[in-house]
Structure formats: C-alpha cells, structure tokens
Amino acid sequence: MKTDEQIAGQCCWCEGELSAKIQGIGSSYSESISPEETFQAVPLPKSERTIYGAIIKKGSRALTEGFHLMFATCSEACTQELNQALAKENGRFLRQTPMIAEA
Numbered sequence: 001m002k003t004d005e006q007i008a009g010q011c012c013w014c015e016g017e018l019s020a021k022i023q024g025i026g027s028s029y030s031e032s033i034s035p036e037e038t039f040q041a042v043p044l045p046k047s048e049r050t051i052y053g054a055i056i057k058k059g060s061r062a063l064t065e066g067f068h069l070m071f072a073t074c075s076e077a078c079t080q081e082l083n084q085a086l087a088k089e090n091g092r093f094l095r096q097t098p099m100i101a102e103a
C-alpha cells in the first residue's frame with residue numbers, strides 16, 4: 001500500500017511526477033467507494049494492474065454530474081492510455097471525461 005501523500009504526487013498511470021497542471025480523467029465507478037478515504041485503489045484486470053483514483057467529495061459538482069473518481073495523469077499520452085485501459089473494463093467505468101485542474 002502507498003501512502004496518500006505518495007499517491008497524490010504521482011501520475012496514476014506511469015507513476016511519474018505530476019506537474020502543476022494536473023490533467024486526468026473523471027469517471028463514474030460502479031463498485032463501492034469508501035467515502036472516508038481520499039484515494040481508491042482500482043484493479044484493472046484487463047491491464048493487469050491497479051491504479052489509484054482520487055475520490056470525488058460529497059457536494060462537489062463533479063459528483064452531481066455522475067463522476068466518482070478522478071484519475072490524475074502527467075501527460076496527454078498517459079491520459080489516452082488510461083482512457084483505453086478504462087474502456088476495456090467491461091462497463092465498470094461508464095462515463096469518462098478528460099479533466100484539467102490547476103494544482
């Protein structure tokens with residue numbers, strides 16, 4: 001297990017360092033999420049790996065729009081690879097949209 005601090009500074013896909021301009025993918029997630037946690041470990045069996053998504057907080061606009069997790073990435077290339085990996089997971093991630101946030 002990684003600490004929240006380690007996860008927060010890393011690209012969820014390549015584990016490279018995140019820059020100030022974080023991009024990533026907001027996604028719905030059909031499995032249970034622990035609302036008291038900051039990050040959720042998400043197994044991706046089709047890609048044979050586990051990634052971490054930031055849990056979108058109660059009361060945020062993204063949550064009301066149907067997003068549950070935000071996967072932060074370091075680059076457009078990682079965003080695209082992640083998007084393809086999520087798409088392979090048989091509908092576990094129903095909605096995906098690129099997101100950009102200033103850290």
Ligand SMILES: [Zn+2]
Pocket residue numbers: 011012013014015016073074075078
């Ligand atoms: Zn990356």
